[in-house]
Amino acid sequence: MVSTAETLARPKCGAFDLTDVSVAYGDEVALSGVDLRIEPASVTALIGPSGCGKSTLLRCLNRMNDELGNVTVSGKIQLDGDDIYARDVDPVELRMRVGQVFQKPNPFPMSIYDNVAYGPRTHGVPKSEMDLLVEDSLRRAALWDEVRGHLKKHAFELSGGQQQRLCIARALATRPEVMLMDEPASALDPISTQQIEDTIAELKSDVTIVIVTHNMQQAARISDRTAFMLRESMERPAFLVEVGDTRTIFTNPSDKRTEAYITGRFG
Amino acid sequence: MSESSEAKLDRSSRAATRRAAEAVVGRLISLSGWSAIAVLTAIAVFLASNAWKALSDPQVGLIRMLTGTSWYPTSTPPLYGFIQYIIASLRVTGVALAIAVPIGIAAAIYISEFAPARLKGIAKSVIEFMAAVPSVVYGLMGVYVLGPALKDLFGMQSALTALSAGVVLAFMALPTIISISEDAMHSVPSELRQGSLALGNTHWQTTRKVIVPAASSGIFASVMLGLGRAIGETMVVLMVAGNSMELTWSLTTSARPLTAVIAGEMGEVVQGGLHYSALFVVGLTLFVVTFLVNLAADLVLERQRARWRR
Numbered sequence: 407m408v409s410t411a412e413t414l415a416r417p418k419c420g421a422f423d424l425t426d427v428s429v430a431y432g433d434e435v436a437l438s439g440v441d442l443r444i445e446p447a448s449v450t451a452l453i454g455p456s457g458c459g460k461s462t463l464l465r466c467l468n469r470m471n472d473e474l475g476n477v478t479v480s481g482k483i484q485l486d487g488d489d490i491y492a493r494d495v496d497p498v499e500l501r502m503r504v505g506q507v508f509q510k511p512n513p514f515p516m517s518i519y520d521n522v523a524y525g526p527r528t529h530g531v532p533k534s535e536m537d538l539l540v541e542d543s544l545r546r547a548a549l550w551d552e553v554r555g556h557l558k559k560h561a562f563e564l565s566g567g568q569q570q571r572l573c574i575a576r577a578l579a580t581r582p583e584v585m586l587m588d589e590p591a592s593a594l595d596p597i598s599t600q601q602i603e604d605t606i607a608e609l610k611s612d613v614t615i616v617i618v619t620h621n622m623q624q625a626a627r628i629s630d631r632t633a634f635m636l637r638e639s640m641e642r643p644a645f646l647v648e649v650g651d652t653r654t655i656f657t658n659p660s661d662k663r664t665e666a667y668i669t670g671r672f673g
Numbered sequence: 674m675s676e677s678s679e680a681k682l683d684r685s686s687r688a689a690t691r692r693a694a695e696a697v698v699g700r701l702i703s704l705s706g707w708s709a710i711a712v713l714t715a716i717a718v719f720l721a722s723n724a725w726k727a728l729s730d731p732q733v734g735l736i737r738m739l740t741g742t743s744w745y746p747t748s749t750p751p752l753y754g755f756i757q758y759i760i761a762s763l764r765v766t767g768v769a770l771a772i773a774v775p776i777g778i779a780a781a782i783y784i785s786e787f788a789p790a791r792l793k794g795i796a797k798s799v800i801e802f803m804a805a806v807p808s809v810v811y812g813l814m815g816v817y818v819l820g821p822a823l824k825d826l827f828g829m830q831s832a833l834t835a836l837s838a839g840v841v842l843a844f845m846a847l848p849t850i851i852s853i854s855e856d857a858m859h860s861v862p863s864e865l866r867q868g869s870l871a872l873g874n875t876h877w878q879t880t881r882k883v884i885v886p887a888a889s890s891g892i893f894a895s896v897m898l899g900l901g902r903a904i905g906e907t908m909v910v911l912m913v914a915g916n917s918m919e920l921t922w923s924l925t926t927s928a929r930p931l932t933a934v935i936a937g938e939m940g941e942v943v944q945g946g947l948h949y950s951a952l953f954v955v956g957l958t959l960f961v962v963t964f965l966v967n968l969a970a971d972l973v974l975e976r977q978r979a980r981w982r983r
Contacts, residue, residue, distance in 0.1 A: 468871060470867065470870065470871060473867070473870055498873050498874070498875050499873065500873075501870065501871055501872065501873040502872075502873035505871065505872070506871040508864060508867065508868065508871075510864060512862070512864035512865055512867070512868040514865060514868065514869070514883055514887075515865075515886070515887055516886075524869070524872060524874075524882070525872035525873060525874070528872070528873065528874050528878055528882075529873065573868070576868075576872065577871070577872065580872060580873055
């Protein structure tokens with residue numbers, strides 16, 4: 407087990423390379439032919455109408471699709487050059503490096519402290535380092551100032567926005583290189599959303615962030631690169647239409663369908 | 674918006690009907706709630722009034738019954754001490770829970786968290802079927818199959834012992850414990866499961882650290898209901914426990930639990946007599962014990978709920 411100090415000193419990493427990735431639920435191919443590079447220490451937004459495979463693609467990156475059963479992922483997904491679907495890769499280890507924040511805040515029914523310490527405890531971080539790690543994670547998730555001195559309080563006493571930032575802190579506590587966020591602000595009010603977005607802006611200096619969002623303004627505000635996905639009919643699988651700098655995608659997309667979507671003509 | 678006065682009238686009369694129907698249904702529901710309490714009170718009053726004759730008899734009385742170790746209704750004076758029967762109930766129930774609780778919870782964890790979907794369906798229906806088998810059938814199995822097997826295994830004097838009865842009762846308490854625990858674990862929100870897995874926990878760690886604690890109140894309730902089933906079961910103990918009046922804590926000797934006393938003797942007593950009344954004291958004891966068990970369970974559940982489910 408690597409110690410906290412060593413992981414803190416980890417060099418900038420967390421780049422994904424996806425080559426011809428397809429996902430099938432049983433016999434039905436839901437997503438096919440995705441080629442995508444996710445740059446380290448940046449925010450990549452996945453946008454597109456409902457059912458276009460954004461969340462499916464996101465779940466490929468920490469192999470949470472494995473948990474659904476009956477899901478086949480083909481093609482190649484590399485994290486810093488290593489194939490994450492290789493035989494010798496343990497998905498449990500992978501998920502320490504690739505954290506996830508869900509659509510609905512899902513704190514565990516325990517104290518704030520125990521929520522943040524949950525991941526590190528599993529991975530053998532010693533008690534003596536825990537207090538510091540919990541504080542650091544809460545600071546990075548911009549929640550520390552609101553909960554210091556109340557760490558023994560039950561997580562359910564927090565507001566929805568605070569709970570979501572607690573979930574971010576909880577995911578940060580395993581020192582991931584990548585953080586996957588599946589519409590993390592869709593269940594929150596505008597002020598909480600603003601706080602989450604600020605947190606994301608702070609985090610991207612040392613964590614790669616991949617965020618699924620339905621909110622186009624949000625994608626434009628927070629992301630460095632944007633990938634637009636689409637499923638044109640139920641008979642054909644979803645695919646990646648285009649990916650590029652967020653500014654380019656929003657001002658001068660090369661594909662007509664991207665332009666139609668971002669200008670609000672469908673979706 | 675234009676609306677004819679007729680339509681308006683029609684709508685307001687429909688609303689009135691709906692209000693009246695709602696009031697009636699509301700009354701009926703609160704009535705059935707209160708009737709449960711009324712029935713429970715009536716049972717307690719009925720037990721106590723029939724038990725009064727023995728409780729107030731200078732030769733018998735509650736203290737002598739609860740501390741006496743001999744039950745000889747036909748001697749002079751008659752003796753109605755039944756602490757040995759209370760201990761017999763504890764012996765049999767203890768064996769049943771010691772077996773059924775760990776196996777039941779482990780089975781529930783497997784079915785809820787690990788079993789493939791098809792096996793899950795099969796296991797659940799088999800378990801429901803187990804609950805539907807009449808207790809006399811379990812008794813037969815105990816007398817002719819399990820009892821003799823345990824006798825050989827442990828070198829017991831008899832096949833009909835507290836251990837044999839406890840093992841059979843464990844089989845009967847298992848379906849209750851498994852299905853209620855499984856329900857409790859199954860109803861833990863899947864977001865918690867996903868959250869734990871996404872933090873790099875294995876299925877087993879997730880189960881141990883999140884699922885079981887979050888379902889703990891339901892698991893506890895299942896154990897209490899299993900306990901209730903084991904304490905109250907009559908036919909099996911009558912057939913399998915061996916009906917010995919001896920005061921002992923040994924598990925490998927025969928036993929006569931409280932329920933077996935009532936069932937075994939109620940046919941031969943004179944209605945309204947002292948013996949009859951003494952059996953009601955035994956019944957009252959069972960009633961109080963189960964009531965206290967349920968009350969304790971409720972209190973613990975309430976505390977659990979406050980901790981886990983704000």
